[in-house]
Amino acid sequence: MAGHSKFKNIMRRKGAQDKKRASLFSKLSREITVAAKMGMPDPAMNARLRAAVIAARAGGMPKDNIERSIKKAEGSDGAIFEEIRYEGFGPGGVALIIETLTDNRNRTATNVRLAMSKNGGNLGAPGAVSHSFDRLGLISYPASAGDSDTLFEAALEAGAEDVQSSDEGHEIWTAQEALHEVARALEPVLGEAEGTKLAWRPQTMVAVEEGDAEQLFKLLDALDDDDDVQTVWGNYEVSDEVMEKLG
Template identity: 80%
Template sequence: MAGHSKFKNIMHRKGGQDKKRAILFSKLSREITVAAKSGLPDPDMNARLRAAVIAARKGGMPKDNIQRSINNASGSDGANYEEVRYEGFGPGGVSLIIETLTDNRNRTATNVRTAVSKNGGNLGASGSVSHGFDRMGLISYPATAGDADKVFEAALEAGAEDVSSTEEGHEIWTATDGLHEVAKALEPVLGEPEGAKLAWRPQTQVTVDEGDATQLFKLIDALDDDDDVQTVWANYDVPEAVMEKLGQA
């Protein structure tokens, strides 16, 4: 366990503004439905579904909407979503991994390619950038869960592999096959997490200047505005001074 690493958040940016609320709910609903179809429609018996329900609650999704999304998994008239991953590069040579849930691969591929190319990036072949990331489990907690020492000790006891704590919160990293066991072990100590999911952790980071950061954030926002895009992972590092100047700090 590496301890109190200085590793910065891997930049999965999800719009929290009111105007993106409907898009966010659509993404959360899809994940719940797909998770429910992948196993039992019971969050206590289906680890992926439990994580999806936790994320939906933290995102402010009403309880009725959550249950409706679970029920859709057993309905014959519901859409069948498949998971498709795209890889490519953004401004400044930043590596991008774009995870989608889609019922129309042609539409999604066109929309993703357009968003990337219009904002200074380009898509590559499958595997073109994922070799520079580690597939791991990621459990997120707000800063209110406790100080860095408390979270580190809890994570160590639970069997996690690494912890990153900042003023904004805590990221606890696990092996992929240990994600939900570690998350369950943490709850009695730290409470329910903000999220627990499989993630892509970059092995190295690319520092981007103000110009590239501006364009990169536009690219990620364009992807986030697409209902089919679930998560965008990237390996960028933006200096604090630039983040403050761009109003992203």
């Protein structure tokens, strides 16, 4: 299992589903509000907001919740969120990029540092690991969107740079400045994407053994439980055999 997407690698596990669902909705709502505040409150006129709404729909967020999140951006008395990126290392020496949206940077820094230190990780200085990742656009489609050949041909025609297909779905990679143009070109052919976002793709992967993998997943869970943390990207790769042992 490759480790570049928090939602792909953490949400696999059973447990407190209601808590996870509420936490996911909180993150999605925050992104919608920030996107609406930064641009037009109309998804058709605001590429980041459109991507946030699509992600919210894919996550099962009710329409009323989405509309309330957009309306929050119109008020002047709401919390002001800022985007802060943290970089560091997890168990097994894997590189992690942690993206947050926060209205209290001191709280977020403390919580992220605590999660890292308690679970075998450590924070680095800005730029400590991002040099080993490429900043790209990522468009995600479910496996039901079509076979790998169909997706590859459609993505190539739309101007994408790469396609990675698996039983879980399809990931279409673009230059970051071409993300929304490619996404719009694909929609008439493949339908609405599950997700459209800027992403960090690792240049090389690190194989993680069973002991480190177990500790790494605890760290990712701890970060995922923090409402300020939006996405965690990493260069870890866990074999199917290790995943089966960990359950």
